[in-house]
Amino acid sequence: MKAIDSVKNSLLPRLQELLTHLADTDQIAAQNFFTKIFTDLNQTETEEQLLELFIELSTTAFLGIPFDDISLAIIDEILLEAEQISAAFSADGTTIQ
Numbered sequence: 771m772k773a774i775d776s777v778k779n780s781l782l783p784r785l786q787e788l789l790t791h792l793a794d795t796d797q798i799a800a801q802n803f804f805t806k807i808f809t810d811l812n813q814t815e816t817e818e819q820l821l822e823l824f825i826e827l828s829t830t831a832f833l834g835i836p837f838d839d840i841s842l843a844i845i846d847e848i849l850l851e852a853e854q855i856s857a858a859f860s861a862d863g864t865t866i867q
């Protein structure tokens with residue numbers, strides 16, 4: 771399995787969980803933002819695209835969107851995992867194919 775596929779398999783279910791919660795709680799603005807992230811991750815094929823996605827994901831705190839506690843917890847988990855993935859690729863020089 772390619773590294774990029776492994777990242778997708780790890781993050782997509784968490785993003786789907788977040789999207790379901792956002793839809794169930796009528797957090798429309800947040801749902802729109804994370805739907806774009808979900809779609810972009812599904813279409814990601816290169817390390818550069820993945821890193822661009824992580825940068826976009828890191829702007830979550832600056833969106834000005836209020837999140838409930840459950841959303842914040844899931845978002846924190848996603849951001850932590852994205853940070854760990856980025857650090858792992860930076861540390862070992864791995865290029866995602």
